[in-house]
Amino acid sequence: MKSFDYVRAGSLAEAVAAASAPGAAYLAGGTNLVDLMKGGLTRPDRLVDLTRLPGLDRIETLPDGATRIGALVRNGALTRDAGFAGRYPAVVEALLSGASAQLRNAATTAGNVLQRTRCGYFYDPASACNKRSPGAGCEARGGITRTHAVLGWSEHCIATHPSDFCVPLAALDAVVEIEGPTGRREVPFDVFHLLPGDTPERETALRAGEVVTAIRLPPEAAGFAGHSRYLKVRERTSYAFAVVSAAVGLRLEGGTIADGRIALGSVALRPWRAREAEALLAGRAPSPEVFAEAARAALAGATPSGDNAFKIELARRIVVRALTLAAAGTPGRMPALPASPFATSPTAGASHHA
Amino acid sequence: MPERQRHGSSIGLPLTRRDGPDKVTGAARYSADIRPDGLVHAVMATSTIAKGRVTHLDLAAAEAHPGVIAVMTPDNAPPLAKSPDEKDNPFAFRLNLLQDHTVRYAGQPIAVVVATTLEAATEGAALLSPGYESEAPTIGLGEGGIFTPDSVGAGSPTSDGTGDMEAGLAAADARVTATYETAGQYHNPLEPHCSVAEWDGDRLTLHTPSQALWIAKARLAGFFGIPPENIRVVCHYLGGGFGSKGFLSPPQILGIMAAKLTGRPVKLVTRREQMFGPVGHRSPTRQTLTLGATRDGALTALGHHTLSQTSAYDDFFEASGLVARHLYASPAISTTHEGSRADIGTPIFMRAPGEASGSVAVESALDELALALDIDPLDLRLKNYAEVEPITGRPFSSKALRACYAQGAERFGWDRRPRAPRAMRDTDGLLVGWGMGTATYPAGMMQGEARATIRADGTALIETAAQDMGQGAWTVLAQIAADGLGLSLDRVTLRIGDSDLPNGGLAGGSTGTATSGTAVHAAAQAVIAQLADLATTDPASPLYGAGNAGVTASEGRLARRDDPARSERFGDILARAGKPSVAAKGQGAGEPASRKTYAMHAHGAVYAEVKVDPDLGQVRVTRLVGAFAAGRIVNPRLVRSQYEGGMIWGLSLALHEHAAHDRRSGRIVNANLADYHVPVSADLPSIETILVEEHDPHVNPLGIKGVGELGITGTAGAIANAVWHATGVRVREIPITLDKLLT
Amino acid sequence: MGLSIMSIPITLTVNGVRREIVLEDARVTLLDLLRERLDLTGAKKGCDRGQCGACTILVDGTRINACLALAVSHDGASLLTIEGLADGDVLHPVQAAFLDNDGFQCGFCTPGQILSAVALIGEGGLAEEGGPADPERVREGMSGNLCRCGAYAGITQAVLQAHAAMTHAAMHAPDVLPGGNLTEDAA
Known part of the structure; x- marks a missing residue:
């Protein structure tokens, strides 16, 4: 790890000023940044430590019913906030399915949102990567690509965004609150992360020096609490990144879907909001046929970026399953294995001959 | 009991x-916890190419980094009394100890940076920014040409068998020929290889994780040209070895060399990503099983051909064919091995070397035969129970395998298993499958x-x-x-x-x-x-x-x-x-006469239940029951732990471990513990071990057989068979991952 | 800029003892601070990248991976490491339960496992309304700690036993710890 200047910011203004120096990076929980620094993937000259900034570690209910999650709220703390879990169960299920308890206790809200891809070639400093070194090429193309993107990728980058947390946030129309040299602004969550296009080095809507101060869930997001799930397919039962995941929420009125939300994880370089699929749900009664139709629409534009065609079919199936589970109702208690296809207790489902 | x-x-x-x-x-102080006065830190720089030579290292940049004391390269490394490429016995594996600028595999040590702090040494190693003359590597199994090695495993014959395979197959009512692949695996003990080395004149004190302290001492005496009695190797606690710490690896010796170069006590700890190259691994294999049997299930022929991979510069061949030499009775048995070379680090013994990879193929093939004959898998194994060691005809010194089959089956409830696949679901709609396999490992x-x-x-x-x-x-x-x-x-x-x-x-x-x-x-x-x-x-x-x-x-x-x-x-x-x-x-x-007279093996039977999501393909092993017989049990509490650990390794082999080499660069893309999966706690809800009584009057005076490796055999095959039983899909490319089950 | 060798004073409470520490290098993680500078080597370095859990310690009561925590950013924090868990010669219930249930083999991951278990029990949610802990929740909650030896069955049993002992201890008499070193196998 390269040596760096360490600046502990006492205020947002101080942080923004300190970060205006070239080569500066913001430090919060460190679970992603310190890892990247140890891997030699990012080599900042200065770390501006945000962890002492006042007021950013609160979970607030705003007068209009919206919920603001401060940028420094630790993922673990958010999962343990009973009020939050009651209103946004899919967000908590997603968080609990990610990483480990230890990492969640350190990782922050903003840090999770800003985490970089886990593409093996991005993570290998000896591999060409347009994210790390614009114009160098993408060595993932033609390489080991089982888990790479099937939506929104380009010739220049086929990586995915690895966050679980971000998937329900995208589905629930979250808003990213930002402060920076030019003041405050907001960005809708589902356009906060940028698709690679021909500038994969540009990863988010943040401009130089800007800080994410909070994630806000709008008042209507809590309306999905009764019928929302996060479902995540993994290659081991826990402590693994998603192969594909889905966050869905349904607002049912009189047996029909008044509003349906679908977002997919680990299929693209952003949590993938499937608005066309959502439009197919509106006004219809939940049924396997409707869900299958929505799943087809969600993946309509998908193409393999390598040896990963299976992810397209898997994503369709996970959408159907997540919608089915959500329609059945959010479980009263968080499953023992959050977001897992094996979420129910293995002893509860005694086997029988079919 | x-x-x-x-x-x-x-x-x-x-x-x-x-x-x-x-x-x-x-x-408990492990090797890297030892801190002699004046300790300095060493960090290896490792190659990012798989074949070629190092042409440049930015020594100035590394040396200029505050805290860096020395950079050890082939140009200034202390000379060794014996070449690390000299092979005076089959287990003196060639080591990369900065003897020249050649690169033989990705991850090979190419320099060592010593500094007053770990942070400085780590950054110093990063600043070396090596330049290379690179050649296209050979990586894939079999791509470098196929040949027949002189021996496999720990000196086992390349080929062994009995009877007439052609006649056996001709006499068969059912035949199965299937090819299975197993993936390259890396031991990854949680304790990385390391050394804390301190020289006092020509006397060396070394704290290092070693499964064989005297062998280590002798090897070091050769390298450093000093009498063995001048060397003290200490290792009170060892944080997992699984074969990778049987013989000293390059990082452990480079630490000693760095201590010699600098005249300071040195600690060198392998970084996790550096555990994927210089410290050994289990080779990938391609195995073809050829089975013939009469209608009642009696084997008439059992053929097992293995292709495994070694490095371009040394020989170690995964002996997958050993299982078929010892386990099932057949009038005709043929076990053969071939090897190929690749630009990788040399593979080495890894928990049940040969038996683990071989067992999953043999047990899978037996179940394919059981399907062809419409026979219960357990009945098929009992039908071919070897009363004497199949090829040699020697009696077993003891063999309570029948009791293992019976006690395990009873505990598991095997008799309720429907013959057909995809016949069981749980109340959540998950597919349920049951499979079994036989465990076997020599009592050496x-x-x-x-x-x-x-x-x-x-x-x-x-x-x-x-x-x-x-x-x-x-x-x-x-x-x-x-x-x-x-x-x-x-x-x-x-x-x-x-x-x-x-x-x-x-x-x-x-x-x-x-x-x-x-x-x-x-x-x-x-x-x-x-x-x-x-x-x-x-x-x-x-x-x-x-x-x-x-x-x-x-x-x-x-x-x-x-x-x-x-x-x-x-x-x-x-x-x-x-x-x-x-x-x-x-x-x-071992007592030579009795070892000549008797075949000595430990045995067991493993029963597995898996659940598979019918749409999403995700697999979970929900139950393992293992019944094992291994002579006298000195401490049942600890023996259970050994069996359970072995069974979890079998699970890991069946479902998880797979080193993904990029064939263009020769680098392993998942050389970390987030992407190279080993099981976590949630991966196995239920595991039961039955200790089956067995008295062995011949194996040694105490009647003790080993238990460390037995559990991994049988288990991987049992899981593969359970996945088939759950899904109807026979996956022959191990590990079984969900993409292979999406139908 | 970039090669600043500055001395940074921080204060940490380590196993109940307040310590003034001068960091000579901002790159030092809590793990390397403990292991290389404070001679507290119980926390282990298995991967150094947050992927194995062997370095798990409690910081201000919550479990984290010490390998990814920059010491300089934790000025003022209170750390509990494995060395500070027992009460003199009396093992913490989780330590005793790991011993009783053979929840380890090589022992390298054990300090991290034990501290993770202590935190897991403290986090609550393992059991419903004073009932026994749900083994599935224990397994999920312990999945951030790899054990390459595969001692998971013993680890799960140990956490269940410790949970029961600590819940009982909290409700009743203080001394419910399993005693003695020689226990008959339960199986």
Whole structure:
């Protein structure tokens, strides 16, 4: 790890000023940044430590019913906030399915949102990567690509965004609150992360020096609490990144879907909001046929970026399953294995001959 | 149930670990926890190309980094007395110790940076920014040309068999030919290979994780041109080896060289990503099974051909064919191996080397045959039960496999298994499948020595340079000693893990407890004999005239066998003889005659239940039941742990471990513990172990067979078979991942 | 800029003892601070990248991976490491339960496992309304700690036993710890 200047910011203004120096990076929980620094993937000259900034570690209910999650709220703390879990169960299920308890206790809200891809070639400093070194090429193309993107990728980058947390946030129309040299602004969550296009080095809507101060869930997001799930397919039962995941929420009125939300994880370089699929749900009664139709629409534009065609079919199936589970109702208690296809207790489902 | 299988006062008791309190309080010091005064830190720079040579290192940048003391490269590395490419015995594996600028594989050490702090050394290594002359590497299995090696595994013949395969297949009513692949696997003990090396003139003290301290000492003596007695290798606690720490690896020796170069005590710890290259691995394999059987299930032919991979510069061949040589009866058996080379680090022994990869293929193929014949998989195995070792015809020294099959099946409920696949679902709609496999591993022995000392205060000291890597030597050797000495456990002090002690052999190949235990037992008997000699020749002793055979040791006393009331405390015997202590050595080794006469193997039966999501393909092993027979069980608590650990390794082989090489660069894309998956706690809800009673009068005087590797065999095949039973999909490319199950 | 060798004073409470520490290098993680500078080597370095859990310690009561925590950013924090868990010679219930249930083999991951278990029990949610802990929740909650030896069955049993002992201890008499070093196998 390269040596760096360490600046502990006492205020947002101080942080923004300190970060205006070239080569500066913001430090919060460190679970992603310190890892990247140890891997030699990012080599900042200065770390501006945000962890002492006042007021950013609160979970607030705003007068209009919206919920603001401060940028420094630790993922673990958010999962343990009973009020939050009651209103946004899919967000908590997603968080609990990610990483480990230890990492969640350190990782922050903003840090999770800003985490970089886990593409093996991005993570290998000896591999060409347009994210790390614009114009160098993408060595993932033609390489080991089982888990790479099937939506929104380009010739220049086929990586995915690895966050679980971000998937329900995208589905629930979250808003990213930002402060920076030019003041405050907001960005809708589902356009906060940028698709690679021909500038994969540009990863988010943040401009130089800007800080994410909070994630806000709008008042209507809590309306999905009764019928929302996060479902995540993994290659081991826990402590693994998603192969594909889905966050869905349904607002049912009189047996029909008044509003349906679908977002997919680990299929693209952003949590993938499937608005066309959502439009197919509106006004219809939940049924396997409707869900299958929505799943087809969600993946309509998908193409393999390598040896990963299976992810397209898997994503369709996970959408159907997540919608089915959500329609059945959010479980009263968080499953023992959050977001897992094996979420129910293995002893509860005694086997029988079919 | 043999939990209470007792022998004397201590053997057979399920004692908790004697080293346990140190391990649960953090007091146990592992090699990298040792901090001599003046310690400096060394970090390796490793190659990012797989073939070629290093043409440039930015020494100036590294040396300019504050705290950096030295950069060790081929140009200034201390000369070695013996070339690391010299191969004076088959197990002197060629090592990359900066002998030249050649690069043989990605991840090869190419320089070592020494600094006053770990942070400076780490950054110094990064600043070297090597330049290369690179050649296109050969990476894929078989791509580098195929040849027949001279031997496989630990010196096993490349081919072995019996009978006429063609005739056997011609006589068969059903035939199965199938090709299975297993992935490259990396041991990844949680403790990385490391060394803390300190030179004092031409004397070396080395703290390093080693499964064989005397072998390490001898190798180092050769490299550094000093007598073995000048070298002390210490390893009281070893954080997992699984074969990768059997022989010293490059990082461990580079630390010693860096200490020599700088004249300072040096600590070098391998970084996790550097565990994927220079410290060995299990080769990927491609195995073709050819089975023929009559309608009733009796095998008429069993063919097993293996292709495995070694490095471009040394030979180690995964001997997957060994299982078929020992396990099932067939009039015709053919087991053959071929090898190919690739630009990778040399593979090496990895927990059940050969047996693990071979077992999953053999057990899968047997189930494919069972399907073809419409026979229950357990019945098929029983039908082909080997009453004698199939190829040699030797009787088994003991074999309680039938009891293992029966007890495991009963516990698991195997008789309720529907024959057809996709026939069971749970109440959540998940597919349920049941499968089984046979576990087998040789009951080998190495050579070892121990010293027993009885002291005037009535306590005893047992010393051997054996090694506890988690199997429980700290506990079980003391149990064996206590019984042999006739002392309670609290009066026995055990010293292990130090090469200044008598040669403890190798903790590997499931031979550690059998070998060291036999040595300890022999030493205890020898020292008791000396004590008896003192007493029975002393007219003042109540034992006078009893003769050696006429006394027994118990509760710290020698007593006349014919009159136990006539006894004397150890301390009193020594006091009267005017001796502070009495000591004797004992040997542990296989007895050649009985090893020639008998086939010696441990066995078991493993039953697996898996659940598979019918749409999403995700697999979970929900239940494992293993019933194992391995002779006398010294400590059932610790043996259970060994079996369970082995079974989890079988699970890992079946579903998880897969080193993904980019064939263009030769680098492993998932060289980290986030992407190279090993099982986590949530991966296995239920595991049960049955210890099946087995008495073996031939294997060694204590009747002990090894248990460390047995559990991995059988298990992977049982899981693969259960996945088939759940889904109807036969995956022949291991590990079984969800993409292979999406139908 | 970039090669600043500055001395940074921080204060940490380590196992109940307040310590003034001068960091000579901002790159030092809590793990390397403990292991290389404070001679507290119980926390282990298995991967150094937050992927194995061997370095788990409690910081201000919550479990984290010490390998990814820059020491300089934790000025003022209170750390509990494995060395500070027992009460003198009396093992913490989790330590005793790991011993009783053979929840380890090589022992390298054990300090991290034990501290993770202590935190897991403290976090609550393992059991419903005073009932026994749900083994599935224990397994999920312990999945951030790899054990390459595969001692997971013993680890799960140990956490269940400790949970029961600690819940009982909290409700009743103080001394419910399993005693003695020699226990008969339960199976």
